[in-house]
Amino acid sequence: MFSFFKKKEKPQNKEITFNYESIAVDMHSHVLPGIDDGAQNVEESVFLVKRMVELGIKKIIATPHIMIDFYRNTPETINGALELLRAELKNQGIEVQVEAGAEHYFDETFEPRIDEGKLVSFGDQYVLYEYPFISQPNNWFSAMQKMLSAGYKPILAHPERYPYLTTDTMTMMRGWGCNMQLNTISLTGYYGRETKKRAEEMIDLKLIDFISSDMHHPKHAAAFGDSLRTTYIEKVMFNDYPLKNITLL
Numbered sequence: 001m002f003s004f005f006k007k008k009e010k011p012q013n014k015e016i017t018f019n020y021e022s023i024a025v026d027m028h029s030h031v032l033p034g035i036d037d038g039a040q041n042v043e044e045s046v047f048l049v050k051r052m053v054e055l056g057i058k059k060i061i062a063t064p065h066i067m068i069d070f071y072r073n074t075p076e077t078i079n080g081a082l083e084l085l086r087a088e089l090k091n092q093g094i095e096v097q098v099e100a101g102a103e104h105y106f107d108e109t110f111e112p113r114i115d116e117g118k119l120v121s122f123g124d125q126y127v128l129y130e131y132p133f134i135s136q137p138n139n140w141f142s143a144m145q146k147m148l149s150a151g152y153k154p155i156l157a158h159p160e161r162y163p164y165l166t167t168d169t170m171t172m173m174r175g176w177g178c179n180m181q182l183n184t185i186s187l188t189g190y191y192g193r194e195t196k197k198r199a200e201e202m203i204d205l206k207l208i209d210f211i212s213s214d215m216h217h218p219k220h221a222a223a224f225g226d227s228l229r230t231t232y233i234e235k236v237m238f239n240d241y242p243l244k245n246i247t248l249l
Contacts, residue, residue, distance in 0.1 A: 015229075029063060065105060134164075
Protein backbone atom coordinates (compact mmCIF):
# COMPACT_ATOMS: atom_id res chain seq x y z
CA MET A 1 0.00 0.00 0.00
CA PHE A 2 2.65 2.53 1.06
CA SER A 3 5.83 3.27 -0.89
CA PHE A 4 8.04 6.10 -2.01
CA PHE A 5 7.07 7.13 -5.52
CA LYS A 6 9.53 8.38 -8.07
CA LYS A 7 8.63 11.08 -10.52
CA LYS A 8 5.99 9.85 -12.92
CA GLU A 9 7.14 9.40 -16.50
CA LYS A 10 5.11 10.96 -19.26
CA PRO A 11 3.02 8.40 -21.18
CA GLN A 12 3.90 7.67 -24.76
CA ASN A 13 2.29 10.08 -27.21
CA LYS A 14 0.34 7.34 -28.92
CA GLU A 15 -3.26 7.22 -30.07
CA ILE A 16 -5.47 4.87 -28.07
CA THR A 17 -7.09 2.37 -30.47
CA PHE A 18 -8.54 -0.16 -27.98
CA ASN A 19 -9.71 -0.41 -24.39
CA TYR A 20 -10.05 -2.99 -21.60
CA GLU A 21 -13.13 -4.67 -23.07
CA SER A 22 -11.21 -7.84 -23.90
CA ILE A 23 -10.30 -8.49 -20.26
CA ALA A 24 -13.74 -7.29 -19.05
CA VAL A 25 -13.00 -7.61 -15.33
CA ASP A 26 -10.94 -5.39 -13.05
CA MET A 27 -10.29 -7.42 -9.89
CA HIS A 28 -8.16 -5.02 -7.82
CA SER A 29 -9.49 -1.57 -6.93
CA HIS A 30 -10.34 0.63 -3.98
CA VAL A 31 -13.59 2.16 -5.19
CA LEU A 32 -15.80 1.35 -2.20
CA PRO A 33 -16.61 4.58 -0.35
CA GLY A 34 -15.03 5.57 2.93
CA ILE A 35 -13.44 2.36 4.20
CA ASP A 36 -9.77 2.63 3.18
CA ASP A 37 -7.35 4.95 1.36
CA GLY A 38 -9.35 4.78 -1.88
CA ALA A 39 -12.59 6.62 -2.60
CA GLN A 40 -13.52 8.69 0.44
CA ASN A 41 -17.22 9.07 -0.35
CA VAL A 42 -19.79 7.74 -2.77
CA GLU A 43 -19.30 10.66 -5.18
CA GLU A 44 -15.62 9.75 -5.57
CA SER A 45 -16.58 6.10 -5.96
CA VAL A 46 -18.95 6.89 -8.81
CA PHE A 47 -16.33 9.06 -10.55
CA LEU A 48 -13.81 6.19 -10.52
CA VAL A 49 -16.35 3.59 -11.59
CA LYS A 50 -17.56 5.74 -14.48
CA ARG A 51 -14.01 6.11 -15.76
CA MET A 52 -13.46 2.36 -15.58
CA VAL A 53 -16.67 1.75 -17.51
CA GLU A 54 -15.63 4.31 -20.14
CA LEU A 55 -12.40 2.35 -20.59
CA GLY A 56 -14.27 -0.89 -21.31
CA ILE A 57 -14.51 -2.57 -17.90
CA LYS A 58 -17.70 -4.63 -17.55
CA LYS A 59 -17.26 -5.92 -14.02
CA ILE A 60 -15.43 -4.48 -11.02
CA ILE A 61 -14.31 -6.51 -8.03
CA ALA A 62 -13.52 -3.96 -5.33
CA THR A 63 -10.77 -5.03 -2.93
CA PRO A 64 -10.53 -2.71 0.10
CA HIS A 65 -7.56 -3.10 2.39
CA ILE A 66 -7.63 -5.35 5.41
CA MET A 67 -4.70 -4.11 7.47
CA ILE A 68 -4.60 -4.40 11.23
CA ASP A 69 -2.86 -1.08 11.96
CA PHE A 70 -4.92 1.04 9.55
CA TYR A 71 -7.99 -0.58 7.98
CA ARG A 72 -9.70 -3.18 10.13
CA ASN A 73 -12.29 -4.05 7.54
CA THR A 74 -14.63 -7.00 7.96
CA PRO A 75 -17.18 -8.64 5.65
CA GLU A 76 -19.77 -6.39 7.31
CA THR A 77 -17.96 -3.09 6.60
CA ILE A 78 -17.12 -4.21 3.07
CA ASN A 79 -20.65 -5.34 2.22
CA GLY A 80 -22.13 -2.18 3.72
CA ALA A 81 -19.97 0.02 1.48
CA LEU A 82 -20.69 -2.24 -1.50
CA GLU A 83 -24.46 -1.87 -1.10
CA LEU A 84 -24.12 1.90 -0.76
CA LEU A 85 -22.18 2.09 -4.02
CA ARG A 86 -24.53 -0.27 -5.85
CA ALA A 87 -27.53 1.81 -4.80
CA GLU A 88 -25.96 5.02 -6.10
CA LEU A 89 -24.91 3.42 -9.40
CA LYS A 90 -28.47 2.18 -9.87
CA ASN A 91 -29.81 5.63 -9.01
CA GLN A 92 -27.60 7.18 -11.69
CA GLY A 93 -28.34 4.51 -14.28
CA ILE A 94 -24.76 3.27 -14.50
CA GLU A 95 -24.80 -0.35 -15.63
CA VAL A 96 -21.82 -2.30 -14.35
CA GLN A 97 -21.44 -5.32 -12.12
CA VAL A 98 -19.72 -4.49 -8.83
CA GLU A 99 -18.69 -7.19 -6.39
CA ALA A 100 -16.21 -7.18 -3.52
CA GLY A 101 -13.32 -9.12 -2.07
CA ALA A 102 -10.41 -7.62 -0.17
CA GLU A 103 -6.69 -6.90 -0.38
CA HIS A 104 -5.14 -8.53 2.66
CA TYR A 105 -1.92 -7.01 3.98
CA PHE A 106 0.63 -9.62 5.03
CA ASP A 107 0.90 -8.46 8.63
CA GLU A 108 0.98 -10.47 11.87
CA THR A 109 -2.72 -11.27 11.55
CA PHE A 110 -2.59 -12.71 8.04
CA GLU A 111 -1.53 -16.29 8.75
CA PRO A 112 -3.91 -16.58 11.75
CA ARG A 113 -6.74 -15.44 9.46
CA ILE A 114 -5.90 -18.34 7.14
CA ASP A 115 -5.92 -20.76 10.07
CA GLU A 116 -9.30 -19.43 11.22
CA GLY A 117 -10.84 -19.44 7.73
CA LYS A 118 -11.42 -15.69 7.86
CA LEU A 119 -9.94 -14.56 4.56
CA VAL A 120 -12.26 -12.55 2.33
CA SER A 121 -12.25 -14.22 -1.07
CA PHE A 122 -13.93 -13.61 -4.43
CA GLY A 123 -14.74 -15.60 -7.52
CA ASP A 124 -13.60 -19.21 -7.23
CA GLN A 125 -12.00 -18.79 -3.78
CA TYR A 126 -9.38 -16.28 -4.97
CA VAL A 127 -7.58 -14.34 -2.23
CA LEU A 128 -5.72 -11.12 -3.07
CA TYR A 129 -2.88 -10.23 -0.73
CA GLU A 130 0.09 -7.87 -0.66
CA TYR A 131 3.55 -7.94 0.87
CA PRO A 132 5.35 -5.13 2.71
CA PHE A 133 7.48 -3.05 0.35
CA ILE A 134 10.67 -3.47 2.40
CA SER A 135 11.14 -7.24 2.55
CA GLN A 136 9.33 -10.51 1.98
CA PRO A 137 7.85 -11.91 5.23
CA ASN A 138 9.73 -14.85 6.72
CA ASN A 139 6.57 -16.95 6.82
CA TRP A 140 5.53 -16.27 3.22
CA PHE A 141 5.93 -19.92 2.19
CA SER A 142 3.99 -21.45 5.08
CA ALA A 143 1.18 -18.93 4.55
CA MET A 144 0.97 -19.76 0.85
CA GLN A 145 0.92 -23.49 1.61
CA LYS A 146 -1.88 -22.98 4.12
CA MET A 147 -3.94 -20.99 1.62
CA LEU A 148 -3.59 -23.68 -1.00
CA SER A 149 -4.36 -26.47 1.48
CA ALA A 150 -7.49 -24.61 2.60
CA GLY A 151 -8.75 -24.44 -0.99
CA TYR A 152 -7.91 -20.78 -1.57
CA LYS A 153 -6.32 -19.56 -4.78
CA PRO A 154 -3.75 -16.92 -3.79
CA ILE A 155 -3.11 -13.85 -5.94
CA LEU A 156 -0.10 -11.70 -5.07
CA ALA A 157 -0.92 -8.05 -5.68
CA HIS A 158 1.45 -5.96 -7.82
CA PRO A 159 4.64 -8.11 -7.48
CA GLU A 160 6.42 -5.67 -9.79
CA ARG A 161 6.39 -3.14 -6.94
CA TYR A 162 8.46 -5.25 -4.52
CA PRO A 163 12.14 -4.46 -5.26
CA TYR A 164 13.35 -7.60 -3.49
CA LEU A 165 11.15 -10.02 -5.44
CA THR A 166 13.04 -11.55 -8.36
CA THR A 167 11.47 -13.07 -11.44
CA ASP A 168 13.01 -16.41 -10.41
CA THR A 169 11.10 -16.25 -7.11
CA MET A 170 7.91 -15.27 -8.94
CA THR A 171 8.36 -18.22 -11.30
CA MET A 172 8.78 -20.55 -8.33
CA MET A 173 5.71 -19.12 -6.56
CA ARG A 174 3.58 -19.52 -9.68
CA GLY A 175 4.75 -23.11 -10.01
CA TRP A 176 3.40 -23.74 -6.52
CA GLY A 177 0.03 -22.23 -7.39
CA CYS A 178 0.29 -18.51 -6.58
CA ASN A 179 -1.13 -16.13 -9.21
CA MET A 180 0.50 -12.80 -10.06
CA GLN A 181 -1.47 -9.57 -10.58
CA LEU A 182 0.10 -6.62 -12.42
CA ASN A 183 -0.96 -3.00 -11.93
CA THR A 184 -1.36 -1.70 -15.48
CA ILE A 185 -0.31 1.77 -14.38
CA SER A 186 3.14 0.36 -13.55
CA LEU A 187 3.69 0.25 -17.32
CA THR A 188 3.37 4.04 -17.55
CA GLY A 189 6.22 4.65 -15.10
CA TYR A 190 3.78 5.83 -12.43
CA TYR A 191 5.79 4.08 -9.69
CA GLY A 192 9.18 4.80 -11.26
CA ARG A 193 11.44 3.39 -13.95
CA GLU A 194 12.61 0.33 -12.04
CA THR A 195 9.05 -0.81 -11.36
CA LYS A 196 8.18 -0.22 -15.01
CA LYS A 197 11.19 -2.30 -16.06
CA ARG A 198 10.20 -5.17 -13.75
CA ALA A 199 6.63 -5.05 -15.03
CA GLU A 200 7.83 -5.32 -18.62
CA GLU A 201 10.17 -8.19 -17.74
CA MET A 202 7.32 -10.06 -16.08
CA ILE A 203 5.23 -9.69 -19.22
CA ASP A 204 8.11 -10.88 -21.41
CA LEU A 205 8.46 -13.97 -19.21
CA LYS A 206 4.68 -14.55 -19.13
CA LEU A 207 4.51 -14.33 -15.35
CA ILE A 208 1.24 -12.36 -15.26
CA ASP A 209 -2.10 -14.00 -14.49
CA PHE A 210 -4.26 -10.91 -13.90
CA ILE A 211 -3.97 -7.22 -14.78
CA SER A 212 -5.95 -4.54 -12.97
CA SER A 213 -6.05 -0.87 -12.08
CA ASP A 214 -5.45 -0.81 -8.29
CA MET A 215 -7.67 2.28 -8.59
CA HIS A 216 -7.63 4.63 -5.58
CA HIS A 217 -8.20 8.16 -6.90
CA PRO A 218 -8.48 10.29 -10.07
CA LYS A 219 -4.72 10.22 -10.76
CA HIS A 220 -4.91 6.45 -10.92
CA ALA A 221 -7.93 6.74 -13.21
CA ALA A 222 -5.93 8.92 -15.59
CA ALA A 223 -2.96 6.54 -15.49
CA PHE A 224 -5.26 3.57 -16.14
CA GLY A 225 -6.19 5.25 -19.41
CA ASP A 226 -2.57 6.17 -20.16
CA SER A 227 -1.63 2.49 -19.80
CA LEU A 228 -3.44 1.84 -23.07
CA ARG A 229 -0.81 3.92 -24.87
CA THR A 230 2.02 1.58 -23.88
CA THR A 231 3.42 -1.14 -26.09
CA TYR A 232 3.45 -3.66 -23.26
CA ILE A 233 -0.24 -3.37 -22.46
CA GLU A 234 -0.93 -4.52 -26.02
CA LYS A 235 1.49 -7.40 -25.54
CA VAL A 236 -0.21 -8.64 -22.36
CA MET A 237 -3.80 -8.11 -23.56
CA PHE A 238 -3.43 -9.66 -27.00
CA ASN A 239 -1.24 -12.24 -28.78
CA ASP A 240 -2.89 -15.11 -26.87
CA TYR A 241 -1.38 -14.02 -23.55
CA PRO A 242 -2.93 -16.32 -20.88
CA LEU A 243 -4.68 -13.73 -18.70
CA LYS A 244 -7.39 -14.99 -16.33
CA ASN A 245 -9.45 -11.80 -15.86
CA ILE A 246 -12.21 -12.97 -18.17
CA THR A 247 -12.76 -16.10 -16.04
CA LEU A 248 -14.14 -13.82 -13.28
CA LEU A 249 -16.95 -12.47 -15.47
